[in-house]
Amino acid sequence: MGKPTILTVDDDLEVSAAIGRDLRDQYGGEYRVVVATSGEQALTVLTRLALREQRVALIVADQRMPGMTGIALLEQARHHAPGAKSLLLTAYADTDVAIKAINDIGLDYYLLKPWDPPRERLFPIVDDLLTDWRRANPDETGDVRVVGHRWSSGSHEVKTFLARNHVPYRWYDIERDAEAQRLLDLAGGAAGAGGAAGAAGAAGAAGATEGLPLVLVPDGDPLRAPSTLDLARSLRLRTDAHQPLYDVCIIGGGPAGLAAAVYAASEGLSAVIVEREAPGGQAGQSAAIENYLGFPKGLTGSDLAHRAVAQVSRFGAEMVLARGVAGIETRGPVHAALLDGGGEIEAQAVIVATGVSYRRLDAPGLAELTGRGVYYGATASDAPQCQGEDVVIVGAANSAGQAALNFARYASRVVLVVRGPSLEATMSSYLIARIVSAPNIEVRVRSEVVAAQGDTHLESLTIADRVSGAEDKLASNWLFVFIGASPRTDWLGEAVARDGQGFVVTGQDLMAPAFAGRWPHARAPFALETSLPGVFAAGDVRLESMKRVASAVGDGAMAINVIHRYLGLG
Structure with a gap:
């Protein structure tokens, strides 16, 4: 070129x-x-x-x-x-x-x-x-090739994993691209390394989706319907820790976890991040972060994550990808993070920085169509696939507003569905001004999605007015949901105190009457320390956190400061 x-x-x-x-x-x-x-x-x-x-x-x-x-x-x-x-x-x-x-x-x-x-x-x-x-704008679209179905949840998961981990790839839709059929035929006799479908992937030639997506990785066996762990290993991403013991194990690679790793490693602590999906967390999916100090133009969540990962690597912290943590076990002065699928990582201190996930909408048809037109959150790379179509977004916070503006660059129309009477109480004014001025964004306040319809994928949505009860059926293949915050912390077990919604209680909040008896020591808990001594929480997962990128970064930095004090006790 x-x-x-x-x-x-x-x-x-x-x-x-x-x-x-x-x-x-x-x-x-x-x-x-x-x-x-x-x-x-x-x-x-x-x-x-x-x-x-x-x-x-x-x-x-x-x-x-x-x-x-x-x-x-x-x-x-x-x-x-x-x-x-x-x-x-x-x-x-x-x-x-x-x-x-x-x-x-x-x-x-x-x-x-x-x-x-x-x-x-x-x-x-x-x-x-x-x-x-x-x-x-990479010189090539990548040597990784993905063959799948546009409305396959597995295909969407693989593409999202590759995009969020900055792995270029070429996408072939079995219904639209002639090359997809040729690749399926070529891979038909090979034994797949990932997923359970095996040679059934050749059934894609007959129009079935078993064994899809097919992922072709250079110098590797074909992967059929691979798990993210299989895919990460085939791409030679690091999926296992290299040391038997660390000073700090950070669970979660969002802004709080990445900041903690940078400060830990730069201050001489051995540190490892364990991330279930991709660096950046929920913030890493944002099409634009415009209120982060020092970036007047703003930057994408992907860009922020990429820069942070480079810093983490520069200072020598490790990152283990595509691994979830199933629990924490205390072994005297050491804590072990127990990994999904086996294995563990031991450290003298642990930081829980797993953030939050978008809550699920509860309406008929949505669960069945999740991953096939119904999605929770979105990456910046999701927008181009909606070129010329109608897109529905549910949510009223900044993440929903940024997504609406990004999709509006490609979609024919974007409908923003808001439960409340206005956007002013939940969204930054600079975003509201741009949304209101966008000719192809329609804001429906006091509204909610009450049903979804579709056979193999989403075809239409029923949107109801919460005041009058009137319903409107809207034809659309795309619904992206940005509502609420669910910390999903059950894996921490009973030793770590949480409030009724699952947010982790830390520091002086452990002294409140509601959590009486949860702190086991004579000394007062350190700031950000949980009810399990030596285990800290940072970022959105923590009770009373601000739910902003800047505050999460601050939490990560502060966690390392108090961990120095904690380690000094020994």
Whole structure:
């Protein structure tokens, strides 16, 4: 496909030559740097590149250009190179205009001129933008191939696992892609390494879905309807711990768990994260996190997770993927995390950072269609498959709002179903303003989904007005649910005190009358310590936590601080 393009635009010939030289010296090995001296010339270049199907990775534009400002150019450039990252060069006097452009046109970053020295002021910013672009636009779609059915819950689970673990793959639908049939025929005689369907996967050729999805991994046997653990092992992801004993075992790889691992490892503690699905937790599925400090443009949950995992790895903490924890066993001064399917990890201290899951909707038809048009939560990569269709989203918190905006980029219509009288009490104002202004988002307040219909997959939903009782049947193949918070902590057992909803009680809350007698020691519990000494809780799973990414990160950091004090007792 050739080198991707970096396009620079500045009407000042001296400045234009300087930035072109700096970018070419630093990135010329991997990117083609093209210099334009006006907005009009830049648009001509972009048109030519689009016609040749040549990719544009980054557009760097000066704001103060005669005839067409940098912001005006970047707005028009979205039609020629919709995936390109944007960097605005501006003067201090134009800062307010640049910040406004973050909301108005999705500007990725603005940089005050001059940018000297470039190694300190320009290249780190460009590095981040190009890394993000590369992640969203890999050179190849991946050597992993997945053959399955569009409405198969197993196929959805495999695709979600691959996407959330940043494994590129090619998808082949057995009803739409001729290549899918050829791959099924080729794999028909091979013994699958994953799942229980075995050679029955060849039945897919006859239109059945037994043995699907079929996952073809380079240098591995075909996997038929694999579990996530089978898939992770085939991809050579780490699924087992390497040490017999750790200072800290962190259960859950969301923002709280990742932060705890970074702080633990950077401060000299041996640490391991055990994550059942993929790094990032619920936050990792978000299409955009816009209120996290230090990211004025916002960032995707996937991006946040990817950056955090890189930090975890850099400091030397381990990560065990695709493994759930079934219980905690205390063995004198050591705690053992008992893994699903066998095995255990021992540590002197444990942090429970398993977060929360979306609650299930209780209405006729929904359970039967879960995974086949009815989904709980969504990743950013789910939206493109809904191109031109009607999508229904249930929920009124920020996660639902971000999902609605992401799906609106592809869907013909997005219907946001809200039980309450408005969004104001539960959603941030910046999201509400964008939802209200979106022409293809319809908000239905005082409403709820009361039934789902469909044979092999979701075909329609019944939505009722909670005041009048009137019902409306809406044709749709897609329902995404973002309601409530369920911690799912039964696996902790009776030794760890929880409230009636399952949230873990920690610190001074253990001294409340409702939990009298649950703390077994003469000393007071440390902050974030549970009723099982040496076991701590951080993030959304903890009672009275704030349920925000920033607070979860703070919890993870604070947990390591108190664990140092706990370990000092020994």
